[in-house]
Amino acid sequence: MSSVISVSHLTKRYASGLEALKDVNLDIRRGEIFALLGPNGAGKTTLISIICGIVTPTSGEVKADGHDIKTEYKRARSKIGLVPQELTTDAFETVWATVTFSRGLFGLPPNPDHIEKVLKDLSLWEKRQSKIIELSGGMKRRVMIAKALSHEPEILFLDEPTAGVDVELRRDMWELVRGLRERGVTIILTTHYIEEAEEMADRVGVISRGELILVEEKTELMKKLGKKQLTLVLAEPMTAVPPELDEWPLELKADGNELEMTFDANAERTGIPSLLKRMTDLGIGLKDLHTRESSLEEIFVGLVSQRKDAA
Structure with a gap:
């Protein structure tokens, strides 16, 4: 799949000495939903701002649909729609006027039918x-998205798009995002609601302290780094794990009523049936058993923690 955004050796260093981005390399595929995750101050907004031509990089190259963001700014920027974190728009303009004006900023002729469709979709x-x-915070956020879509961009950046938005509006927005992706629009989003990235994204990038530490297919990421946990609820409590079960990494919970075993999500599961058979042979009864997998949030927190420990 071809890249619609290409970032090569991107660095941003401020006069204060802060290095907000450190040699970032990233290719975003045409038509995908790409989620950029990272803690506050990690460099997410700086990276988006450079790609959108708002912030000048210290070094490196960025291309949008093949157009260099510095030497071909207008052509590159015309491909991009941006929904920033901040609600910045003229408070005394009407919704129709502000969205129509945003289209005109890109030198496009009026298209009332397109503006009407965008407003209805939102x-x-x-x-x-x-x-x-006169609008609520959630409605203002919708107006920001409408402005970003006014010039029919092929690439849409959503920087914390659902921050402060209620559940119903959030659901509507993600329905719109799915529709845009189906029409071929590439979506790049940052979010603190990691469950949204888990549900929506095709690929995930994790940024920490200005470094892009991982880019992976979401499903592959969860296979590689995820863990599964088996919980065995005992019919009768025990005071210690029998030595006959030592070959399995079992942990007895404090109340003695549960055994837990954590293993790699992509590991062979043949050990579980043999464990259950051994327990039956030992006369250990079970009331219940269940498994759970790591969430994307747990994987993300683990990656960032490892990075901090290594620093």
């Missing part, structure tokens, strides 16, 4: 003549 049509100052 459930803003009934508010089209309302002033921005």
Whole structure:
């Protein structure tokens, strides 16, 4: 699959000495949903701002759909829609006027039909003549997305798009994102709601302290780094794990009523049936058993913690 965003050896160093980005290399595939995860101050917004031509890099190269963001700024920027974290728009303009004006900033002729469709997709049509100052925070966030879509971009950046948005609006926004992806729009998002990345993203990038420490297919990431946990609920409590079960990494919980075993998500599971047979042979009864897998959030926290420990 071809790359629609290509970032090569990107570095950003401020006059204060802060190195916000350190030799970042990243290719984003055309038509995918790419989730960029990282703690506050990791460099997510800096990276997006450079790709969108808002911040000048110290060194490195960025191309959007083959156009260099520095030497071909207008052509590169015309491919990109950006929904920033901050709600920045004219408070006394109407919804219709501010979205239409955003389209004009890219030198495109008026297209009322397109603006109408965008507003309807975002459930803003009934508010089209309302002033921005009259809208709720969630509705203002929708207006920001409408502005970003006004010039029909092929690439859409969503920087914490659902921050402060209620559950219903969040669900509507993600439905819109799915529809855009189906029409071929590439979506790059940052989010603190890691469950959204887990549900929506095709690939995940993790950034920490200005370094891109991992880029992986979401399903492969969870296979490689995820863990599974088997919990065995005992019919009768025990005071210690019998030595006959030492070949399995079992841990007896404090109340003596449960045994737990953690293993790699992609490991062979043949050990579980043999464990259950051995327990039956020993006369150890079970009331219940269940397994759970690591979430993307747990994997993310583990990766960032490892990076901090290594620093």
